[in-house]
Amino acid sequence: MNEMSAGETRPKTPVHLWIVGVLAFLWDAMGAFDYLATQLEIESYMGQFTEEQLAYFYAFPVWMTAFWAIAVWSALAGSIGLLLRKKWSVWAFGAAIVGLLVSTIYQFGMSNGAEIMGSVGVIFTIVIWVVSVFLLVYAMAMSKRGVLS
Numbered sequence: 001m002n003e004m005s006a007g008e009t010r011p012k013t014p015v016h017l018w019i020v021g022v023l024a025f026l027w028d029a030m031g032a033f034d035y036l037a038t039q040l041e042i043e044s045y046m047g048q049f050t051e052e053q054l055a056y057f058y059a060f061p062v063w064m065t066a067f068w069a070i071a072v073w074s075a076l077a078g079s080i081g082l083l084l085r086k087k088w089s090v091w092a093f094g095a096a097i098v099g100l101l102v103s104t105i106y107q108f109g110m111s112n113g114a115e116i117m118g119s120v121g122v123i124f125t126i127v128i129w130v131v132s133v134f135l136l137v138y139a140m141a142m143s144k145r146g147v148l149s
Helices: 015-039 051-058 062-084 088-110 113-144
Strands: none
Touching (some): 015 062, 015 113, 062 088, 062 113, 088 113
């Protein structure tokens, strides 16, 4: 399909790829920090949450934490893949969406996450979904254009 034959070069990297890639990396690095700070129970970070919220986070089932990890680390890998112009970034962002989907179902369908996190938590989850879907669609478009190899 988009396979390059001998002698062909891939298209020049558009400037927007670098902009999206760097912003995606920074966004996903924040998500990775949030995950690590929660798992390591870093007081300076976790101190911003109420006791009820902390109890909720620390009581996540192992499978929920695993899907959260998949979402966070796959998204970070996807943003690195974009910067490296690699097709596998599409798969990484796809895996991140799967992790996000399961996490969202748990938080808002299987537990009282919406109640505990309030409207700010719900809005932030919507923002995470918008960014995640955008990055997946963007990576797919860049792959289809031959920018990613």
